[in-house]
Amino acid sequence: MLQEPPSSTAAAGLSTGLHRRFQHIRHTLVQKLKSFWGVFLITLLASVVLHACSIGSTTTLQPLKIGITTWPGFDVVLYAQATGLFEKRGLQIELVRFENQQDSARAVLRGSLDGAFASLWDVMQVDPGTDKPTFFMVTNVSHGADGVVAQGDVKSVEELIGKRIGAKLGTVNHLILLEALKHHGVSPNDVVIEDISNESSAQMMAKGSIDGAVLWEPLLGETAKKSKGNIIFTTKEIDSLVIDGLMTRSTLLQSKKVELTQFVQAWFDVMHAVETKPDEVYRVVSRELGQSQESFASDFAGLKKGDIEMQQRMFVSPGRLKQASEQLSKLLIEDPRHGRLPRKDLEINADLVTAAIAGWKA
Numbered sequence: 506m507l508q509e510p511p512s513s514t515a516a517a518g519l520s521t522g523l524h525r526r527f528q529h530i531r532h533t534l535v536q537k538l539k540s541f542w543g544v545f546l547i548t549l550l551a552s553v554v555l556h557a558c559s560i561g562s563t564t565t566l567q568p569l570k571i572g573i574t575t576w577p578g579f580d581v582v583l584y585a586q587a588t589g590l591f592e593k594r595g596l597q598i599e600l601v602r603f604e605n606q607q608d609s610a611r612a613v614l615r616g617s618l619d620g621a622f623a624s625l626w627d628v629m630q631v632d633p634g635t636d637k638p639t640f641f642m643v644t645n646v647s648h649g650a651d652g653v654v655a656q657g658d659v660k661s662v663e664e665l666i667g668k669r670i671g672a673k674l675g676t677v678n679h680l681i682l683l684e685a686l687k688h689h690g691v692s693p694n695d696v697v698i699e700d701i702s703n704e705s706s707a708q709m710m711a712k713g714s715i716d717g718a719v720l721w722e723p724l725l726g727e728t729a730k731k732s733k734g735n736i737i738f739t740t741k742e743i744d745s746l747v748i749d750g751l752m753t754r755s756t757l758l759q760s761k762k763v764e765l766t767q768f769v770q771a772w773f774d775v776m777h778a779v780e781t782k783p784d785e786v787y788r789v790v791s792r793e794l795g796q797s798q799e800s801f802a803s804d805f806a807g808l809k810k811g812d813i814e815m816q817q818r819m820f821v822s823p824g825r826l827k828q829a830s831e832q833l834s835k836l837l838i839e840d841p842r843h844g845r846l847p848r849k850d851l852e853i854n855a856d857l858v859t860a861a862i863a864g865w866k867a
Contacts, residue, residue, distance in 0.1 A: 565595075566595045566596060566597070566763060566764045566767060567597075567761055567764055568597040568598070568599065569596065569597070569598050569599070569619045569620065569761065569764050569765070569768060570599045570601060570617075570618050570619050570620075571598060571599070571600055571601065571618065571619060571620045571621060571622070571751075571768075572600075572601050572602075572603050572608075572609030572610075572612055572613065572618045572620070572621035572622065572623075573600050573601065573602060573603070573609070573621070573622045574602070574603050574604065574605060574606050574609060574622065574623075575602075576622070576749065577645075577650070577801060577804040577805040577807075577808060578644045578645030578749050578805070578808050578810075578811070579622040579644060579749065580790055580793075580794060580801075581644075581775060581779065581786065581790055581805065582600070582622075582644075582772065582775060583600075583789070583790050583793040583794070584775050584778060584786050584789050584790050585598075585771050585772070585774065585775050586598065586600065586793075587789050587790075587792075587793055588789065590771050590774045590775065591768075591771055593771075593774075594767045594768075594770055594771045594774075595767060596764065596767055596768060596771060598768070601618065603621075605627075605676075606621070606622070606623040606624055606627040606628075606677075607623075607627050607630065607631055607632075607675075609621035609622070609623060610623045610627055610628050610631040610638065610752060611631055611632050611634065613634075613638070613752060613753060613754055614631060614632075614633075614634025614635065614636055614637075614638060614754050615634045615635065616634075616635065616754075619753060619757055619761060619764075619765075620751055620752060620753040620757075620765065620768075621751070621752055621753075622644060622749065622750070622751060623749070623750070623751075623752050624677050624680075624747060624748065624749045624750075625640060625746070625748045625749070625750065625826070625829060625830065625833065626677055626680045626746065626747070626748075626833055627676075627677065628640055628752045628848075628851060629830065629833055629834070629837070629847045629848050629851055630675060630837070630843075630845045630847065630848065631848065633848075634754070636754035636755050636756050636757075637754065637755045637848075637850040637851070637852060638752050638753075638754065638755075638848065638850070638851050638852065639752060639753050639754060639755050639758050639851075639852040639853075639854050640750055640751075640752050640826065640851065640852070640853050640854070641750075641751055641752070641753060641758065641765065641769075641853075641854045641855075641856075641857045641858065642750050642751040642769050642772065642811065642816065642857065642858055643748060643749070643750040643811045643815055643816060643819045643820075643826070644749045644750050644751065644772070644810075644811040645748075645749050645808040645809060645810055645811050646744075646745055646747065646748050646749070646808065646809040646811075646815070647681075647721075647740040647745045647747035647748075647749075647807065647808060647809075648740055648741050648745065648807060648808055648809045649722075649739045649740060649741035649806075649807040650721055650722050650739075650740065650804065650807025650808050651677070651678075651681045651719070651720075651721045651722075651725070651739065651740045651745075651747055651807075652681070652685075652719070652720070652721075652725050652736050652737075652738050652739035652740065653665075653670070653681070653682065653685050653717055653718070653719050653720075653736070653737050653738040653739075654710065654717060654718055654720060654725055654728050654729045654732070654734050654735070654736050654737070655668075655716060655717040655734055655735050655737050656710070656713065656716055656717065656732060656734050656735075657732070657733050657734050657735065659716060659717060659734075659735065659737065660735060660737065661689070661737055662685050662686065662688070662689035662691060662737050662738050663689055663690070663691060664737075665686070665691060665695075665696050665716070665717060665737075666691060666695045666696065667695065667696070667697075668696055668697065668716035668717060669696075669697045669699055669715045669716050669717075670682060670696050670697065670698055670699065670715065670716065670717045670718065670719065671698075671699045671701050671705065671706030671709060671710070671715050671717070671718035671719065672698055672699070672700075672701075672706070672718070672719040673700060673701060673702055673703070674698060674700045674842055674843040674844075675843035675844070675845055677747055678703065678706075678719040678720070679698070679719075679840075679843060680746060680747060680833070680836065681719045681740065681747060682696075682698070682719045683836045683839075683840060684740070684743060684745060684746060684747075684836075685719075685737075685738040687836070688738070688742060688743055689738075693839060693840040693842075694840075698842060699715055703720055703721075703724060706718035706719070706720060706728075707720060707724055707727075707728045707731075710728050710731070710732045710734065711728070711731045711732050713732070717734075717737070722803070722804050722807055723800065723803070723804060725739075739807075740807075741807075746829050746832055746833055746836075748819070748825075748826070748829055749811075750811070751768075751769075753765065755852055758854060758856075758857070762856075762857065765857050766857050766860050766861050766864075767861075769857050769858060769861035770861045770864065770865050772811070773812070773813060773861065773862075773865045776810055776811065776812040776813070777812075777867050779805075779810060780812070783802070784798075787801050787802040787805070813862055813865070816858045816862065817862070820853070820855035820858050820859070821855070824853070824855070826853045827853060830851060830853065833847065834847040
């Protein structure tokens with residue numbers, strides 16, 4: 506017996522059932538695909554994050570230990586320490602205080618420090634170590650902060666002939682005296698140098714025991730008042746060779762090149778702050794030093810600051826530093842009373858300053 510074909514209603518029901526079954530299968534597949542891609546994307550993201558963390562950990566900057574002596578041109582760096590500018594550059598900086606710059610420079614060459622604030626004059630005389638000194642940034646040039654004070658009856662540098670002048674031999678004070686004498690046409694052999702410290706010079710001036718003294722502010726002005734004397738020379742009269750900066754040793758310049766470059770950029774941050782908000786800088790630094798804001802501002806005013814323009818003048822070929830080092834060597838040789846010879850292996854390196862300038866932004 507022949508069966509009747511299914512009715513239209515039955516066919517419609519069958520079609521609906523098949524459609525629902527297809528939708529269910531499609532939904533299941535989509536959910537599985539979503540789950541797969543979700544897991545894939547999460548795994549990929551985790552991998553990227555871990556890789557980024559790995560990169561960050563491998564590029565963490567090494568700490569720097571920097572020697573520093575009391576001097577406004579150096580002490581201004583305390584602003585970076587107090588306001589977190591070092592940290593913003595990824596730096597860990599320890600500033601180590603020294604009584605004199607030749608000791609800190611010596612510690613650098615012997616490996617106890619990574620760098621030191623020092624004058625070019627002191628670096629050129631530092632005792633031999635296991636490496637050669639490298640001068641890589643200028644912090645300031647004296648422009649009135651240093652000078653010669655004389656008793657009231659001495660009115661000029663020319664009148665120092667035959668007189669007794671207080672200045673520690675081989676130090677920056679000795680250099681300032683040699684600059685003053687040369688500028689005014691007086692031979693170093695025409696004066697008697699008393700090999701004494703700043704404090705002793707000031708005391709002997711007040712007692713009238715010496716005819717003149719080489720000092721720096723504020724002691725220079727204070728001594729002139731106490732002794733009723735005359736300031737007969739300051740570094741403002743000349744393009745001074747009292748050039749201060751940062752030094753390191755040659756091998757460390759390569760092993761901590763990134764860290765030192767970042768330090769130079771942090772220094773530029775400080776110089777920018779001095780230009781744009783000097784009162785804040787002087788307030789912060791004077792607080793760190795325990796002196797008045799007015800006193801620090803006055804001391805710093807006697808310097809040409811080591812901003813980017815100064816670095817370019819000093820390091821860009823032929824560069825003032827090269828010329829200055831030659832002039833310093835000549836002065837050291839002309840007056841051998843200090844008993845030292847200038848180092849011939851001093852390296853003046855412009856690489857860090859050049860890299861720092863190229864990458865610095867205010």
